[in-house]
Amino acid sequence: xxxxxxxxxxxxxxxxxxxxxxxxxxxxxxxxxxxxxxxxxxxxxxxxxxxxxxxxxxxxxxxxxxxxxxxxxxxxxxxxxxxxxxxxxxxxxxxxxxxxxxxxxxxxxxxxxxxxxxxxxxxxxxxxxxxxxxxxxxxxxxxxxxxxxxxxxxxxxxxxxxxxxxxxxxxxxxxxxxxxxxxxxxxxxxxxxxxxxxxxxxxxxxxxxxxxxxxxxxxxxxxxxxxxxxxxxxxxxxxxxxxxxxxxxxxxxxxxxxxxxxxxxxxxxxxxxxxxxxxxxxxxxxxxxxxxxxxxxxxxxxxxxxxxxxxxxxxxxxxxxxxxxxxxxxxxxxxxxxxxxxxxxxxxxxxxxxxxxxxxxxxxxxxxxxxxxxxxxxxxxxxxxxxxxxxxxxxxxxxxxxxxxxxxxxxxxxxxxxxxxxxxxxxxxxxxxxxxxxxxxxxxxxxxxxxxxxxxxxxxxxxxxxxxxxxxxxxxxxxxxxxxxxxxxxxxxxxxxxxxxxxxxxxxxxxxxxxxxxxxxxxxxxxxxxxxxxxxxxxxxxxxxxxxxxxxxxxxxxxxxxxxxxxxxxxxxxxxxxxxxxxxxxxxxxxxxxxxxxxxxxxxxxxxxxxxxxxxxxxxxxxxxxxxxxxxxxxxxxxxxxxxxxxxxxxxxxxxxxxxxxxxxxxxxxxxxxxxxxxxxxxxxxxxxxxxxxxxxxxxxxxxxxxxxxxxxxxxxxxxxxxxxxxxxxxxxxxxxxxxxxxxxxxxxxxxxxxxxxxxxxxxxxxxxx
Numbered sequence: 009x010x011x012x013x014x015x016x017x018x019x020x021x022x023x024x025x026x027x028x029x030x031x032x033x034x035x036x037x038x039x040x041x042x043x044x045x046x047x048x049x050x051x052x053x054x055x056x057x058x059x060x061x062x063x064x065x066x067x068x069x070x071x072x073x074x075x076x077x078x079x080x081x082x083x084x085x086x087x088x089x090x091x092x093x094x095x096x097x098x099x100x101x102x103x104x105x106x107x108x109x110x111x112x113x114x115x116x117x118x119x120x121x122x123x124x125x126x127x128x129x130x131x132x133x134x135x136x137x138x139x140x141x142x143x144x145x146x147x148x149x150x151x152x153x154x155x156x157x158x159x160x161x162x163x164x165x166x167x168x169x170x171x172x173x174x175x176x177x178x179x180x181x182x183x184x185x186x187x188x189x190x191x192x193x194x195x196x197x198x199x200x201x202x203x204x205x206x207x208x209x210x211x212x213x214x215x216x217x218x219x220x221x222x223x224x225x226x227x228x229x230x231x232x233x234x235x236x237x238x239x240x241x242x243x244x245x246x247x248x249x250x251x252x253x254x255x256x257x258x259x260x261x262x263x264x265x266x267x268x269x270x271x272x273x274x275x276x277x278x279x280x281x282x283x284x285x286x287x288x289x290x291x292x293x294x295x296x297x298x299x300x301x302x303x304x305x306x307x308x309x310x311x312x313x314x315x316x317x318x319x320x321x322x323x324x325x326x327x328x329x330x331x332x333x334x335x336x337x338x339x340x341x342x343x344x345x346x347x348x349x350x351x352x353x354x355x356x357x358x359x360x361x362x363x364x365x366x367x368x369x370x371x372x373x374x375x376x377x378x379x380x381x382x383x384x385x386x387x388x389x390x391x392x393x394x395x396x397x398x399x400x401x402x403x404x405x406x407x408x409x410x411x412x413x414x415x416x417x418x419x420x421x422x423x424x425x426x427x428x429x430x431x432x433x434x435x436x437x438x439x440x441x442x443x444x445x446x447x448x449x450x451x452x453x454x455x456x457x458x459x460x461x462x463x464x465x466x467x468x469x470x471x472x473x474x475x476x477x478x479x480x481x482x483x484x485x486x487x488x489x490x491x492x493x494x495x496x497x498x499x500x501x502x503x504x505x506x507x508x509x510x511x512x513x514x515x516x517x518x519x520x521x522x523x524x525x526x527x528x529x530x531x532x533x534x535x536x537x538x539x540x541x542x543x544x545x546x547x548x549x550x551x552x553x554x555x556x557x558x559x560x561x562x563x564x565x566x567x568x569x570x571x572x573x574x575x576x577x578x579x580x581x582x583x584x585x586x587x588x589x590x591x592x593x594x595x596x597x598x599x600x601x602x603x604x605x606x607x608x609x610x611x612x613x614x615x616x617x618x619x620x621x622x623x624x625x626x627x628x629x630x631x632x633x634x635x636x637x638x639x640x641x642x643x644x645x646x647x648x649x650x651x652x653x654x655x656x657x658x659x660x661x662x663x664x665x666x667x668x669x670x671x672x673x674x675x676x677x678x679x680x681x682x683x684x685x686x687x688x689x690x691x692x693x694x695x696x697x698x699x700x701x702x703x704x705x706x707x708x709x710x711x712x713x714x715x716x717x718x719x720x721x722x723x724x725x726x727x728x729x730x731x732x733x734x735x736x737x738x739x740x741x742x743x744x745x746x747x748x749x750x751x752x753x754x755x756x757x758x759x760x761x762x763x764x765x766x767x768x769x770x771x772x773x774x775x776x777x778x
Contacts, residue, residue, distance in 0.1 A: 022067070022074055026083045035082070037063055042747050044091060046631035047107035049744070054103050056743065062098055066090045110629065124751045128161065132751035135165035138197055140598035142632075142745040143613050143652035147596040149750055150623060152209055161754045169196050172203060175211035176515055183576050184515070192508060199597040201508035202490045204516055206246060219519040221245040224488050225372065225473035227480035228252075230352065231260030233296070234526070237289035238483075239356055241524050243363040244281040248372030248474045251356050252482070253349040254407060255378055257469055261352070265298030266343045276304040277328065282524050283307075284328055288359075291332050295339040303332060314759075331362040334398075350383040353402070360401035373402040374474040376435050379416070381406075385423060385432055403474065403716075405433035409467055411709045421702050430690070430717045433476075439710050440466050440479060445684045448582035451536060452481075476714040477586040477688035478540050483528040488588060489513040490542040492597050493549035495657040499557055502549075506541070506561050510568040510584070513539035518576055536582045537573065540685060541565050544590040545599030546678075547606065547661040553674065558682035561585075587678055587687035587714075598654070603675060603689040605663045606656045608732035612741070615650045622757040624648055630752070631744050638726055649727050653741035668697040668720075672704050679711055686714030694720045 025035045040063040048054030069090045074080045088111055095104035139145040153162040154171070163171070173193050176184070195201040202208075207215060207222035215222045220241075225248040230236055239249050272294055277287045287303060294301040311324030335358070338351050347355075353375050360373050377384035385406065387399050406420060424430060441449060441464065452458045458468030469482045478486035489512040491505035517537040520530045543561070546552045565584045573580040590602040595613070600606045616637065617624045627650060628634055636645035656662070666674075671691050678687040693701050697720075705712055733741075 022070055022082065024081050025087065026081050028084055032081060037067055040066055040087065040091065042631070044095070044103070044107070045744070046629070047095070047110065048100070048103045049631045049633075050110070050629070051102035051106040054100050056740070058098070058100065062091070062094045062100070065094045065098070069094070124754055128159075128164075128754060129749075129751045131164040131166060132749065135167075136750070138165055138199060139596075140199075141652070141654060142748055143615075143654055144596045144598045145748065145750065146615070146623075146627075146650070146652065147592060149753070150617075151592055151596070152205065154209065154212075160758055162757075164750075166197065168208065169193060172196070172208050172211045175207075175215060179518060180515060180576065188511070192511060195505070195508045196512075199492050201505045201512060202492065202593060202597070203512045204488050205593055207516060207519075210246070215519070218245060218523060219521045220247055220485075220525070222516065222519050223247050223485040225250065225475065225478070225486040227471040227473055227482060227484060227486075229254070229257040229469035229471060229482040230356070231257040233261070233289050233292035236292065236352075236355060236359065237285040238525055240288055240359045240363065241281050241285040243359060243373075244284065247485070249356075249360075250374040250376070250471055250473050250480070252376040252407070252469055252471050253353045253356070253381075253384060254376060254469065255349060255381075257482075258347065258349045258352050261347050262296050263346050264296050264339050264342050264344065267295075267300065267340065268298040269300075270298070271300045271302070274302045274304045276307060277325070279307045279309055285524070287328065288331065288335065292335060292339065295336055298343075303329075305329065327362040331358050334358050348383065349377060349381055350387060353377070353384055353387065354396065354398060357398040357401045361398045372474040374433075374472065374476070375402045375404050376407050376471055377404065377432070379406045379408060379412070379420070385420075388427065388429070388431060403433060404431045405435040405476075407435050407437055409438045409465060411438065414706075417702075417706055421698075421705075424717065425698055428719060433716050434705075434712060435472060435476075436709070436712045437466055437470060439713060440470060443679075443711055443713065444479060445583055448536070448684075451582050455535070472686075472714075475589055475688045476716065477542070477588045477683075477686045478538065479583065479685050479713075480538075481532050481536075483526065484532040484536070484538070485529070486540055487513055487516050487538055488540040488542060488586075489516065490544055490588070490590065490593065492594075492599055493543055493545035493552055494599070495548050495550070495659045497549050497551065499551065499560070502551070502557070502561060503564050506564045507568050509541050510539065510565045511572055513541050513584070514569050514572040514576060514578075514581070517581065518578060534578075537578055537580065539565075539569060539581045539584040540586045540588065541584055542586050542588045542590065542602065543682070544588075544594050544597075544602050546587075546603050546674075547600040548657055548659070550659055553677065555677060555681040558678060562682045562684070583684045585683050586685035587683060587689070589688050589690065600656075600660065603671075603678065603687055605661045605666060607654075607730040608662055608664075609656050609660070610733050610735055610738040611654050611656075612731045612733055613652045613654050614727055614729050614731070615652065616647055617650055619646050619648055622753060624650070626750075626753050626756045627748065630748050632748065633741060633744060635727065651741065652745060653733070653738045655738055655742075663692065668693045668701050669704060672701070672708075672715075675715065676708060676711065679713075688714040688716075690716045690718055692720040693717050 022035050024032045026032050041059050044062050045056060045059035048059055066087065070082050070087065092104055092108060095107060136145060139148065148165055149162060152168055154168065156163055173189065177189065196203060204222055204224055206224050210221040226242050227250040228235055228239060229252040230239065239251060242249050275287060275290055277283050291301055305325035305328070308325045309322040311322060311326070313322040315322055335355050338355060339347070342351065356375065357373070375384065384404060387396070387404065392399055412420070420432065424432065458466050458470060460467050471480055471482065472478060473480060473486040480486060489509045491502065491509045493502065517539060520533045522529045543552065551557050562585050569584055570580050587602055589604065594601040633651040634648045636642045637647040637649060640647065668691050671689065675687050675689055691701065701717065
């Protein structure tokens with residue numbers, strides 16, 4: 009008499025299953041359950057309990073045969089036939105149809121030779137073990153995986169890291185030994201110490217052509233038309249740009265002559281980043297001289313064409329046409345005068361609107377302006393997004409060279425609150441002489457041009473990257489690396505991670521090949537060799553709230569940089585430690601973002617994705633929960649919302665556990681005991697906290713930097729990026745995403761469909777971009 013408990017009898021009778029290639033592998037009922045549940049999800053019929061019940065009935069079918077035939081080994085095809093039968097006899101007709109359709113689609117793929125090669129499947133499986141949750145693996149494949157033309161597929165995580173390490177070896181040669189090389193590779197693979205994620209994306213041909221695309225961010229105080237062209241070029245390399253429209257540099261722009269009516273021959277725009285930037289600079293010089301010019305765009309690729317070196321798709325010529333027409337209009341409106349600060353601001357914003365780097369219309373930008381510049385301060389008042397939509401591309405901050413009076417502070421703080429967007433922010437240049445390390449102040453004094461006559465105040469155009477964590481000279485890049493702190497980290501493990509992240513940053517500081525840019529960029533980067541060694545996951549790791557630990561980590565970074573600077577044959581860095589907001593990276597490695605706390609112990613993280621994206625089609629077929637975007641129907645939606653469950657580690661601190669003042673006190677701890685640059689954080693301020701936060705900021709003015717403020721948003725709305733859930737809901741959703749096989753993406757896309765995302769750290773306090 010056969011057993012009536014299918015699972016236990018399966019263990020007795022069924023050990024293996026024969027695949028279509030005749031190989032024999034171990035039998036598990038869970039695979040049957042997962043396949044059935046995916047069909048149920050696709051059809052909207054049935055529950056997890058139904059899937060378990062049907063799978064058990066399938067096993068009963070198999071065991072009956074196994075009892076009669078001693079050496080019976082079931083085949084995949086035979087099991088699938090039984091699944092179809094049991095679904096139908098159970099009354100789950102829609103689920104049966106979805107299962108049959110999916111099975112037929114897979115048969116057609118096999119017939120066309122579109123099955124996952126064994127080596128790709130193994131690479132994907134080996135890479136999966138480095139990700140702590142399904143969200144992290146998704147973020148990697150969507151953001152950092154590059155297309156491999158030779159194999160017509162996306163990279164796996166192991167291949168991405170090996171590409172970065174190969175580029176490191178290419179540049180350092182024998183200056184790094186085999187043990188160091190392998191130690192760094194293991195640390196990056198294991199998400200312990202991370203490099204510049206821009207360089208991780210572009211190591212290889214793109215970074216070989218220009219090291220610009222290896223840097224996250226930059227800063228420039230433009231005073232010439234070529235400077236604006238460099239903003240455009242840098243943005244097209246995918247690098248964020250901070251700029252200043254203070255009067256001290258805007259006044260350097262030439263006066264615009266009255267138009268003569270003379271038209272120059274058409275200028276042919278070359279199909280390259282340099283060609284676009286040159287067109288902008290040439291147009292501006294021509295209009296400033298009183299002449300006019302038209303442009304020939306016939307050499308440019310059409311919209312949608314693939315960008316082979318950088319990845320992504322071409323935007324076509326239309327964005328450049330809009331930029332040139334917009335800039336011409338701004339300049340002709342100022343004939344006989346100079347451009348105003350708001351004009352330069354608008355042109356720089358329009359550059360950001362124009363640039364589609366890797367198919368993503370997202371340019372990370374910050375604009376610094378004089379405290380008394382009311383035009384820029386008020387530039388986002390009212391419905392500006394309808395009349396001046398380009399202004400949405402940049403965050404605005406006022407420059408303070410000294411502590412403001414009570415009246416000045418209250419006026420700006422009130423405007424910041426009313427804005428609802430935390431603008432204008434605060435850039436406290438006056439504090440830098442006391443907060444930057446003395447060795448950097450010495451270098452700046454030697455360079456000249458930054459201090460007042462008494463040498464006691466910095467008045468020259470020191471600025472910041474868009475996220476605010478790195479203090480930069482005009483024409484300088486921000487070079488980031490990072491350690492990932494975990495709840496179980498000890499001082500010893502953190503010190504090891506710090507050593508490795510500093511090694512990575514020191515190596516990256518050797519990358520100073522910027523062929524299109526003016527020589528000041530290379531000179532400034534080589535003079536200072538800036539690092540930005542950050543710590544993410546701070547609210548997951550309790551010992552990082554101890555000042556002594558933070559100081560020893562900072563000192564270790566300085567020590568290690570000196571060692572490897574000598575080993576690599578460069579000068580030591582003048583400034584090393586920071587905290588970046590760490591948006592996308594922290595989603596990938598599953599930790600709290602920089603200095604920001606997690607949402608809740610258990611939560612859903614929602615991600616928008618295009619309906620046409622092959623990654624979405626694959627995830628949908630594998631049962632990942634999704635919904636159509638708000639206002640769209642499931643049958644014809646153009647955007648869907650994927651849902652990933654996330655669990656915080658034990659000991660984490662959550663957003664509702666701490667007040668705005670708690671956040672500020674932690675920021676102060678890190679500022680005083682760890683960072684040589686800045687800790688960058690967005691402080692969430694409740695309606696009843698604005699006054700006490702203002703008091704705190706004014707009281708601590710001498711160290712303030714890298715802070716931004718947004719209203720605390722406790723509003724619950726449909727399909728929000730984050731939603732707190734129960735442990736039970738987390739377990740239910742986790743079961744549905746536990747077995748995603750990313751190697752199958754190869755059967756969904758046979759050409760490069762990737763849109764290379766910007767690695768933006770500057771949004772972590774609001775909503776991390778993935």
